[in-house]
Amino acid sequence: MPTIVEVAEQAGVSIKTVSRVLNNEPNVRPETRELVLRVAGELNYRPKLSARSLAGARSFLIGLLYYDPSAEFVARVQRGATLRCREAGYHLVVEALGSAARDVGPQLDHMLAALRPDGVILTPPICDNPEVLAAMEATRTPCVLISPGHQGRRLPHVRMDDVHAAEEVTNLLISLGHRQIAFIKGASDQAASAWRLRGFRQAMRAHELEVDESLLCQGDFQFASGEAAAHQLLSRRSPPTAVFASNDDMALGVLAAAHRLGVQVPQDLSVVGFDDSPAASLVWPALTTVRQPLMEMATAAVDMLLERGGRPTADGVQQPSAPRVLAHELVVRASTAAPAKRGRRAPGSHADRLA
Amino acid sequence: MPTIVEVAEQAGVSIKTVSRVLNNEPNVRPETRELVLRVAGELNYRPKLSARSLAGARSFLIGLLYYDPSAEFVARVQRGATLRCREAGYHLVVEALGSAARDVGPQLDHMLAALRPDGVILTPPICDNPEVLAAMEATRTPCVLISPGHQGRRLPHVRMDDVHAAEEVTNLLISLGHRQIAFIKGASDQAASAWRLRGFRQAMRAHELEVDESLLCQGDFQFASGEAAAHQLLSRRSPPTAVFASNDDMALGVLAAAHRLGVQVPQDLSVVGFDDSPAASLVWPALTTVRQPLMEMATAAVDMLLERGGRPTADGVQQPSAPRVLAHELVVRASTAAPAKRGRRAPGSHADRLA
DNA sequence: CTGAAAGCGCTTACAG
């Protein structure tokens, strides 16, 4: 493998000039630049990362830290991050943090000290882990959080608007004619759960519909909790005509329960999820849901990191990047429809008055 | 951040001795070793990877290359690989190769030249890409392939026994009493498709059952192809009582088609998939399928890489590691059952004679 | 616009 010395010799310049050309620094005569570029190309020269990293201030490494999120989540984030990294000449080092939240700090310290990444991307739920956040600050490693909860919102982050998305979902159901809408909450320790519930409530209020608190079920983002909630909801005297589950896995549980109970979806029951997981389009009927712009969020995160990590601004001040909120997409599929005319609504219910 | 010099000064030894201790080299007095370890611990010293990499022969980096496999596949492989890497003091650099198979070579060259990973893990389908394999050989980078097709089987690799797994699936159906078993093939350009089909044929032959070639459908591993195949199969005069789809996505398609046509699963039709994707346990009825030991395959791959990358053997010869075949698991769930007694079998069929 | 020197923080060969 050729080194910078060989390129310099072949081109008849100093290694410093080669370095300047390869790093796109100014103050090189166009002809010199071209010459160096040509020689480097001929020799198929690639600067060695470890040498650049040791000599310079950058490591050209971005860390991606995660712990047990859904496979789909990691995969999408990762794809966005690796693509953007490659464009910028960076590389992505991933680290799946061990399950024991206890020793997450040491694990991180080790990784940061050994690798000295120029930035780190943190995904839920570890982007809300105080120990992780503390380790990042202690080592002064720039980081960007993806979809953080309340904890992380004071740090640079990129997210979507969960509240607004949940409003849109609710509006869709209302516009189809649904009034008895059940809502299955997500895990209570995740911020997204609260935001999605808030969106649901806001949309209902905006349409002057009262939220029937008995139609609010506690779930935990798992399939089984959606299934259990649906069993309970569908065996009521006056079952809801629509169920808004806080994520797709729970919505799939609702679907399974409906199948088992002989409740037709979407004729007898509309079902909506959240996430647009792969399974959402693989089940029958395909699930109406919300697509998170995960790839876009990841590329934005890399951009934010590189902006920070790049040359300091003219005035030498590093502005902490402002949060970015990316657009989501309501994906309407086959699991939603207008409620059947001859519903089994309870007489005198709020819904009846509206109908 | 402390450097090796500071540790050496504090401990009153040379940096070479510190280096020896940290690398677990022999020829250090136990007391000296302990002293250095204590000082290093107090200073919270971590050797910088770029310096070790530049000075030494190892980069402590393992590359994981993939291109567009299922999210679940990457996630499982990656989790196994990162965990094992951490244990060994290594780090995992992932690279999602661009979609254009054309410039995969240059992308790889760049990555290998810049990073100089001590080894690379290749996943399907790029572990069968001749250009990729050529780039690996050209740079003499050790690599281990995960589940390669015929192309890659001459290189070090780790895989499961697809043929045997498919036999087991088929045996299960036969033992339940099925005789009219349909098989949906996978994408014809993937080796796993052929292996799974072979397992099916072998099991049928072992039970002296004839394979009805009209019950063999061409699929492509996608949901839609399974759905289409099922529509065709279920509208036959004498529909099969069981369908063996070469992967879960197609099996989910079969499930969807069955639902739509009012065919009860598993009462009227048993359905089996392959992969144990997350959706497999999220649909109703939950899918009987085969779980690939992906995490285990990944840790084995890292082990094989580290063995090669480690100190050369006593005789200085680097033995190419032998392939490793890891155990899979047949996961029996709710989508399989004995066929209904009053089947709609065609009179005089082979199945009738056996029944 | 260009270059000679020093140095990043380790490991490698070598010497004792």
Next chain:
DNA sequence: CTGAAAGCGCTTACAG
């Protein structure tokens, strides 16, 4: 069992 020297392949700060 231990260490002084050289060097890995780049970038940084400086000088011209």
